[in-house]
Amino acid sequence: MRRSGSLARQVLFAGRVGRRGDSNVAGATSLLVPPPAETEVRNGRVRLPRLRMRRRDGLSRDVVSVAPVSPAVPATASTEAAPQSLSIPLLPGERTLARRIRFAIVNACTISSLMLGLSAIFIAVNHGDVHVAAGLLIACVIFDGLDGFLARRLGVASPFGAQMDSLADMCSFGLAAPVVVYAWLNGSAPSALLVPACALVAACAAIRLARFNVSPKDGRFFCGVPTTMCAAVLALGTLIAPEMSPVMRVVGVALLGLAMVSSFPYAKLARLLRLPPWLLVLPVIGALVDYRVTFVVVVFAYLASGPVLWLRQRNQPA
Numbered sequence: 001m002r003r004s005g006s007l008a009r010q011v012l013f014a015g016r017v018g019r020r021g022d023s024n025v026a027g028a029t030s031l032l033v034p035p036p037a038e039t040e041v042r043n044g045r046v047r048l049p050r051l052r053m054r055r056r057d058g059l060s061r062d063v064v065s066v067a068p069v070s071p072a073v074p075a076t077a078s079t080e081a082a083p084q085s086l087s088i089p090l091l092p093g094e095r096t097l098a099r100r101i102r103f104a105i106v107n108a109c110t111i112s113s114l115m116l117g118l119s120a121i122f123i124a125v126n127h128g129d130v131h132v133a134a135g136l137l138i139a140c141v142i143f144d145g146l147d148g149f150l151a152r153r154l155g156v157a158s159p160f161g162a163q164m165d166s167l168a169d170m171c172s173f174g175l176a177a178p179v180v181v182y183a184w185l186n187g188s189a190p191s192a193l194l195v196p197a198c199a200l201v202a203a204c205a206a207i208r209l210a211r212f213n214v215s216p217k218d219g220r221f222f223c224g225v226p227t228t229m230c231a232a233v234l235a236l237g238t239l240i241a242p243e244m245s246p247v248m249r250v251v252g253v254a255l256l257g258l259a260m261v262s263s264f265p266y267a268k269l270a271r272l273l274r275l276p277p278w279l280l281v282l283p284v285i286g287a288l289v290d291y292r293v294t295f296v297v298v299v300f301a302y303l304a305s306g307p308v309l310w311l312r313q314r315n316q317p318a
Contacts, residue, residue, distance in 0.1 A: 090103075090158065090160040091103045091156060091158055091160070092158055092159075099155075099156060102150075102154040102155075102156045103156040103158070103161075105150065105154075106147050106150045106151045106154065106156055106161060107147070107161065107164060109143050109146045109147035109150065110143070110144075110147045110161070110164050110165055110168050111168070112143045113139075113140045113143035113144050113147070113168050113169075113172050114167075114168040114171050114172060116136045116137075116139050116140045116143065116172065117136070117137070117140050117168070117171045117172030117173070117175070117176035118171065118176070119133075119136050120133040120134075120136040120137050120140070120172075120176040120179070120180055121133075121175065121176050121179050121180075123136070124176075124179045124180045124182070124183035125179065125183070127183070130180060130183050130184045130238055131238065131239055133176075133180045133183065133238075134180055134184075134235040134236075134238035134239045135235075135239070136176075137172070137173075137176060137177060137180060137231055137232075137234070137235035138232065138235050138236075138239075140172040140173070140176070140231065141228055141231060141232045141235070144165070144168070144169060144172065144173075144228055145228070147161070147165060148165065162213070163213070166209045166212070166213055169205075169209055169227050169228065170205060170206060170209055170227075172231065173205055173227040173228060173230065173231035174201075174202050174205030174206055174209070174227060175202055175205075176231075177201065177205075177230070177231040177234045177235065178198035178199070178201040178202050178234075178253075179198070180234070180235070180238060181198055181201075181234050181237075181238065181253055182194060182195070182198045184238045184241075185246060185249060185250065188246040189246035189247060189249065189250050190246075190247070190250075193247065193250045194250055196254075197250045197251075197253045197254040197257070198253065200253075200254055200257040200258070201230070201234075201253060201254075201256065201257040201260075203257075204257040204258065204260040204261045205227045205230070205257075205260060207260075207261050208224055208226070208227055208260040208261055209227060211223070211224075211261075212226075218265075219268075220265075220267070220268065220271060221265035221266060221267055221268065221271075221309070222265070222266045222267075222268060223263060223264075223265065224259060224260050224261055224262045224263065224264065224266065224306075225256065225259040225260050225262075225266055225302075225303070225306070226260075226266075227260060230256045230257070230259070230260055233256060233299055234253065234256065236295065237249070237252070237295070237299075240291065240292055240295050241292070242292040242293070242295055242296050243292055243293075244296070252299075255303060256303075259303055259306065262306065263310070264306030264307055264309065264310045265306060265309045265310060265313065266302070266305065266306045266309075267305065267309070283298055
């Protein structure tokens with residue numbers, strides 16, 4: 001009992017020395033772990049050897065060797081392997097100069113979309129021309145589609161590019177689009193309705209992008225209206241300014257935000273182009289007659305197509 005008590009006091013004393021010093025025990029002392037051969041067994045008891053703990057101030061004291069073991073790091077892990085595991089290449093595959101140039105071109109399109117979205121925000125908050133800001137949003141949509149197209153054609157698609165595209169979309173479409181709409185409708189629509197509607201678009205865009213990143217991809221339909229299409233509709237609505245009451249415009253903005261986070265299937269552009277030719281000609285003829293009314297009809301028809309397709313798929317036999 002005396003030996004165990006003395007042993008416990010020595011261990012506690014070693015901990016107090018590290019706390020009183022200028023640094024911790026690891027920095028102020030040097031503990032040596034004895035080999036197993038130095039242990040001594042007498043009368044069925046194991047005697048722990050006494051070692052010297054050398055301090056920076058030259059003093060020393062007998063302590064018992066303590067070998068800390070971390071459960072998070074395996075004992076066979078090499079310290080040199082840790083920095084290598086943190087080095088993740090942005091471009092998987094062969095890292096040639098030509099592929100790096102193509103990779104830089106694709107990401108330049110993504111950054112251009114991000115910069116255009118920021119410019120639209122700056123123009124909107126500084127009471128500039130909202131039509132210019134809406135035109136910048138249309139340019140964001142073009143660059144957003146261009147970077148994905150080039151990444152697939154040039155063979156430089158990567159997880160980094162996908163995440164970079166999502167972050168740029170959040171800035172250009174999740175933030176810039178509702179800010180431009182707010183600048184457009186501010187003063188005509190009630191603020192009690194306009195502010196929640198624009199905030200709803202931003203929140204739904206973040207949810208939509210996060211869900212898209214973790215969901216399996218479908219080559220035929222979108223799950224909810226994509227943020228790119230929502231921003232394009234809001235930008236075109238700002239440019240066209242359909243003849244609707246301000247309250248109805250705010251309601252349309254809120255419906256677009258809710259459609260982004262809905263579970264309704266919406267056809268992609270490739271499937272829309274496969275529609276019968278007379279359906280594609282009708283919007284063109286309507287635009288020549290009254291482009292504002294045609295714009296509203298096309299947008300609401302697309303929003304209504306999601307619930308219709310959902311009901312059709314639900315009624316089909318498994």
